Amino acid sequence: MAGQVLVLNASYEPINVCSLQRAVVLVLKDKAEVIEQAARRLRSATSSHALPLVIRLVYYVKVPRNRSRRVSRRALFARDGFRCQYCGSRHDLTVDHVLPRSRGGESTWENTLTCCSGCNLRKADRTPDEAGMTPERTQRAPGPAVFITAAAGGRPPSWERYLSTI
Numbered sequence: 001m002a003g004q005v006l007v008l009n010a011s012y013e014p015i016n017v018c019s020l021q022r023a024v025v026l027v028l029k030d031k032a033e034v035i036e037q038a039a040r041r042l043r044s045a046t047s048s049h050a051l052p053l054v055i056r057l058v059y060y061v062k063v064p065r066n067r068s069r070r071v072s073r074r075a076l077f078a079r080d081g082f083r084c085q086y087c088g089s090r091h092d093l094t095v096d097h098v099l100p101r102s103r104g105g106e107s108t109w110e111n112t113l114t115c116c117s118g119c120n121l122r123k124a125d126r127t128p129d130e131a132g133m134t135p136e137r138t139q140r141a142p143g144p145a146v147f148i149t150a151a152a153g154g155r156p157p158s159w160e161r162y163l164s165t166i
C-alpha cells in the first residue's frame with residue numbers, strides 16, 4: 001500500500017490506483033493535480049515536491065460503466081472483508097463455490113465466496129443447504145471501491161472520503 005496513489009477522475013470519482021512515481025510524473029506534466037498530500041515532502045537535490053496520496057486527473061476519462069470484472073481471489077477476499085463467510089475465521093482463506101464446480105457451479109461473483117479451508121473441507125461437494133452451512137450474506141459483484149482496495153492491498157485513511165462515495 002505504501003507508495004500507492006489513489007487516482008480520481010476529473011469528476012472526483014475514484015477510478016484506480018497508480019504508483020507514486022507515475023503520480024508525480026502526471027502532476028509534473030500538468031495532467032493531474034494533487035488533492036491530498038503527505039505531511040512530508042519529496043526532496044531532490046534541486047527542488048522539493050508534494051508527496052501525493054490522492055491525485056485528480058485534469059481531463060475527464062471515460063470509464064465504462066458496469067464493466068463485468070473477472071473474479072479474483074484478492075477482490076473476492078476484499079469484498080467479503082477477509083473473513084470466512086461461514087464461520088468468520090480470518091485464517092487459511094480460500095474460494096468456495098456455493099454450487100460446487102463438480103456440479104456445474106461457475107466462477108461468478110454470485111457463486112463464489114471467501115471460505116476458510118476447514119469450512120471448505122467440511123462443505124465438500126455439497127450446497128450450503130445440503131451441508132447445513134449458511135453464508136453470512138448473498139453474494140454479488142462488488143462495487144469499484146472493492147477493486148481499488150484490492151489493487152492497493154489496503155485502504156489508507158486519506159482515501160476514505162473519496163472511496164466512501166462509490
Ligand SMILES: [Zn+2]
Pocket residue numbers: 084085086087088089115116117118119120
Ligand atoms: Zn470457516
